[in-house]
Amino acid sequence: MKKIYMDNNATTAVKPEVLEAMLPYFCEQFGNPSSVHWAGRMVGGAIEKAREQVARLFNCSAAEVIFNSCGSEGDNHAIKGTADALKHKGNHIITTSVEHPAVLETCEALEKDGFEVTYLKVDHNGMLDLAELEAAITDKTILISVMWANNETGNIFPIEEIGEIAKKHKVRFHTDAVQAAGKIAIDVRKVNVDMVVISGHKIGAPKGIGAMYLRRGTKISRFMHGGHQERNRRAGTHNVPSIVGLGAACDIALKNMDKDYAYVRHLRDKLEAGILSTISDVKLNGHPDANLRLPNTLNVSFNYIEGESLLLFFDMKGIAASSGSACTSGSLEPSHVMGAMGVDIVLAHSSTRFSLSADNTDEEIDYILQELPPIVQKLREMSPLYGR
Amino acid sequence: MKKIYMDNNATTAVKPEVLEAMLPYFCEQFGNPSSVHWAGRMVGGAIEKAREQVARLFNCSAAEVIFNSCGSEGDNHAIKGTADALKHKGNHIITTSVEHPAVLETCEALEKDGFEVTYLKVDHNGMLDLAELEAAITDKTILISVMWANNETGNIFPIEEIGEIAKKHKVRFHTDAVQAAGKIAIDVRKVNVDMVVISGHKIGAPKGIGAMYLRRGTKISRFMHGGHQERNRRAGTHNVPSIVGLGAACDIALKNMDKDYAYVRHLRDKLEAGILSTISDVKLNGHPDANLRLPNTLNVSFNYIEGESLLLFFDMKGIAASSGSACTSGSLEPSHVMGAMGVDIVLAHSSTRFSLSADNTDEEIDYILQELPPIVQKLREMSPLYGR
Amino acid sequence: MYTAKVMDHFSNPRNVGEVENANGVGEVGNASCGDIMRISLQVEDDIIKDVKFKTFGCGAAIATSSMVTEMAIGKTIDEALILTNQAVAEALDGLPPAKMHCSNLAADALHEAIKDYRKQNS
Ligand SMILES: Cc1ncc(COP(=O)(O)O)c(C=O)c1O
Ligand SMILES: Cc1ncc(COP(=O)(O)O)c(C=O)c1O
Ligand code: FES
Ligand code: FES
Numbered sequence: 001m002k003k004i005y006m007d008n009n010a011t012t013a014v015k016p017e018v019l020e021a022m023l024p025y026f027c028e029q030f031g032n033p034s035s036v037h038w039a040g041r042m043v044g045g046a047i048e049k050a051r052e053q054v055a056r057l058f059n060c061s062a063a064e065v066i067f068n069s070c071g072s073e074g075d076n077h078a079i080k081g082t083a084d085a086l087k088h089k090g091n092h093i094i095t096t097s098v099e100h101p102a103v104l105e106t107c108e109a110l111e112k113d114g115f116e117v118t119y120l121k122v123d124h125n126g127m128l129d130l131a132e133l134e135a136a137i138t139d140k141t142i143l144i145s146v147m148w149a150n151n152e153t154g155n156i157f158p159i160e161e162i163g164e165i166a167k168k169h170k171v172r173f174h175t176d177a178v179q180a181a182g183k184i185a186i187d188v189r190k191v192n193v194d195m196v197v198i199s200g201h202k203i204g205a206p207k208g209i210g211a212m213y214l215r216r217g218t219k220i221s222r223f224m225h226g227g228h229q230e231r232n233r234r235a236g237t238h239n240v241p242s243i244v245g246l247g248a249a250c251d252i253a254l255k256n257m258d259k260d261y262a263y264v265r266h267l268r269d270k271l272e273a274g275i276l277s278t279i280s281d282v283k284l285n286g287h288p289d290a291n292l293r294l295p296n297t298l299n300v301s302f303n304y305i306e307g308e309s310l311l312l313f314f315d316m317k318g319i320a321a322s323s324g325s326a327c328t329s330g331s332l333e334p335s336h337v338m339g340a341m342g343v344d345i346v347l348a349h350s351s352t353r354f355s356l357s358a359d360n361t362d363e364e365i366d367y368i369l370q371e372l373p374p375i376v377q378k379l380r381e382m383s384p385l386y387g388r
Numbered sequence: 389m390k391k392i393y394m395d396n397n398a399t400t401a402v403k404p405e406v407l408e409a410m411l412p413y414f415c416e417q418f419g420n421p422s423s424v425h426w427a428g429r430m431v432g433g434a435i436e437k438a439r440e441q442v443a444r445l446f447n448c449s450a451a452e453v454i455f456n457s458c459g460s461e462g463d464n465h466a467i468k469g470t471a472d473a474l475k476h477k478g479n480h481i482i483t484t485s486v487e488h489p490a491v492l493e494t495c496e497a498l499e500k501d502g503f504e505v506t507y508l509k510v511d512h513n514g515m516l517d518l519a520e521l522e523a524a525i526t527d528k529t530i531l532i533s534v535m536w537a538n539n540e541t542g543n544i545f546p547i548e549e550i551g552e553i554a555k556k557h558k559v560r561f562h563t564d565a566v567q568a569a570g571k572i573a574i575d576v577r578k579v580n581v582d583m584v585v586i587s588g589h590k591i592g593a594p595k596g597i598g599a600m601y602l603r604r605g606t607k608i609s610r611f612m613h614g615g616h617q618e619r620n621r622r623a624g625t626h627n628v629p630s631i632v633g634l635g636a637a638c639d640i641a642l643k644n645m646d647k648d649y650a651y652v653r654h655l656r657d658k659l660e661a662g663i664l665s666t667i668s669d670v671k672l673n674g675h676p677d678a679n680l681r682l683p684n685t686l687n688v689s690f691n692y693i694e695g696e697s698l699l700l701f702f703d704m705k706g707i708a709a710s711s712g713s714a715c716t717s718g719s720l721e722p723s724h725v726m727g728a729m730g731v732d733i734v735l736a737h738s739s740t741r742f743s744l745s746a747d748n749t750d751e752e753i754d755y756i757l758q759e760l761p762p763i764v765q766k767l768r769e770m771s772p773l774y775g776r
Numbered sequence: 777m778y779t780a781k782v783m784d785h786f787s788n789p790r791n792v793g794e795v796e797n798a799n800g801v802g803e804v805g806n807a808s809c810g811d812i813m814r815i816s817l818q819v820e821d822d823i824i825k826d827v828k829f830k831t832f833g834c835g836a837a838i839a840t841s842s843m844v845t846e847m848a849i850g851k852t853i854d855e856a857l858i859l860t861n862q863a864v865a866e867a868l869d870g871l872p873p874a875k876m877h878c879s880n881l882a883a884d885a886l887h888e889a890i891k892d893y894r895k896q897n898s
Contacts, residue, residue, distance in 0.1 A: 010419075010420040011418065014414040030399065032395070032398040037395065037703040039391075039393055069458070071625075072614040076612055101613070105613040206414060207628055208624075208627030224460055225460075225496075226494070228489075236458040309837075325834070327833065327834035327837075349810040384831065
């Protein structure tokens, strides 16, 4: 059977060149880089090379890169580390209602500890009102945390403008760039941002590795206490093979960014146009201007159909996608992102995300556009909401 | 040149069978186990198999195993998660002065937040006084954290007896078993313990993966907030290949435990006897009874010689070991473990750890015993402390 | 995730649609939980002659709907009323723990349809 993977915002395959780069570091160059002997020496250089590669993706200096274990850890560290380091200055944090749980649930945990959090609303396109953001700043505000791009809709937030607002009010600014990284430029010299979090497994590196840009001079408390790795900022023996893999993946992503953007966007636009033109009662979730969305993400609601059923039928045809339906998450509520955008509850349960990569092809899009309509029709005929 | 690796307490090589087990999960079975499609389905079973394998090492049920990113994270989670969950009950923690920094620095961080910590002393053999431990318990004590075995000396702590004391006083008991795991039994049905932390890269799995045994019903706050992975206890996309690797490594460790214990202990005892009998002014650090130390660890101080110099000369002969000297750690103080044992400061700087594995051979021991005396002699002749 | 039986009923659901001239209709669930199930019946001499379903919901919701119609057809209404959610789940060789609530819907919808029939014909 065909296997068409369109769930790259959930996780990507490791790129063969990345695995290749990692392989020597498991059984042969396995040392602990902190050690004073051949086994340690063999790997120290590898880490510093990877740090340079990651720094180039951020366009920062290597000393501003901290390796950690994943995007969730980066977000936890950035937010809790700032809250602790700046608690003498204030107790107010501004974020959005469409962040990833790694940000949202971290902020909710801080609320229990006496912090106050403003969760900015979004409009029905999933976008922020920057005047509202600026108005929310008080003299107690110690952190603004707004994601660079949203994982469900692909919406790109105006990080440059938010950075200017943060600068004007001298508030620290963190952005979760887990989805933006590798797809669009995340250049910290062009935008004013203090902390940027990325995760390996969204850009062709393995799961279980991440990195944070921490602007020079930014005071932050430790999240992981212990050894003095990463200039005392993140304890734990360096995950050498995965660090090497993350470096290689950043290198490849940077080199191919323009080419991949154009190619993936062409595929996504074709899928989007095809679905919207051949299937009735489909709603696009996210900003209608494709320039304001990641090139690879398409989120649509097939009205009257619950998302998990749709995914299961897709799966029978080899198509891997994801849904904002409650039934796929094990929770009782559908996607909080759809909820924040004011998407009707049935449409939220119907929301379906296709997230592409440069490994997808035109033929795959043609195949999906051919298989989709009968699946949608079949499920609609089963639906008590259809044709009422 | 010969390469003799005797720094397995710092990190181990990944076992070839472990890497083999991991390889399919990078580029082919790369899905996110939370997904509703073929790519997700391919990996869910792999995680649950690995969980069973890890559970067998602990002799617990699979539902009591939480995967995380390393030993440091496990210790941070166990201690901070308990402090937060039980803060209404009390604010007192008991640990020892010879813990790994992942425990010590976590406890120190909690002191800043209003917790009180008792750091138990050790005697000159590095052992605890259990009466002192019991006497330290107050009605505010919420946690006892004592490592199963010490990374520097290899000393094995009486976890069974401490577990009984904890039970008698109804205090939660955490043990850092990062060094004990794979070398001696860590059977949670034989000892009364609530949380046990292990790390992959000490037992032939890769760096960047760890696990915690969390006894059923033990309330603990989250350390990593975000997605609801690991039954809501540890956010972050599952690190599938490394989880598979940790499972495989636990499986191998359990199968070979008795055989490896005997073999490694034979090598270590031979090295120990050889060094003590052929070189003068050498002090054994740790318990003199070899039954009370891990089978693979030998820590000795070569008086009058600073550890880093020794390691560099060892390294020229291909021998990889480690030292408690301040000069190898980048800090100004020598090993806190040597300090806590009351080892004289010069001897602390001279302390040298050989930590073996089943990959070492008799020939390697012979080689070390032949190369060591001239190196020691040469450095002593340079030392202003020697022959005074 | 799902058993072969669940996948069979999900991908080839039996008795989809609305019974023409139904004399009992039951609907349970609501959109906010992501599942709605409607069952329509044709009862003659207290025997369920025809039964059809329409469901908005996950794989388990559709499979249990399909299964409950197969189990109900030909039964007397008293027999159908003692059909339990558990029995529906068992007939599908079980459901994942997170999906057990979906099986509740299927038998509930059937029972609602029977109640509706009784109301109409009393
Ligand atoms: C006793 C002990 N605890 C904790 C750790 C930390 O483990 P990791 O490097 O996996 O974070 C180590 C090793 O570094 C250790 O030896
Ligand atoms: C926007 C965003 N932030 C954070 C994360 C968390 O990353 P990780 O799975 O590496 O912890 C994800 C993905 O899961 C994400 O999409
Ligand atoms: S209908 Fe939502 S889980 Fe079954
Ligand atoms: S003597 Fe040089 S660092 Fe210690």
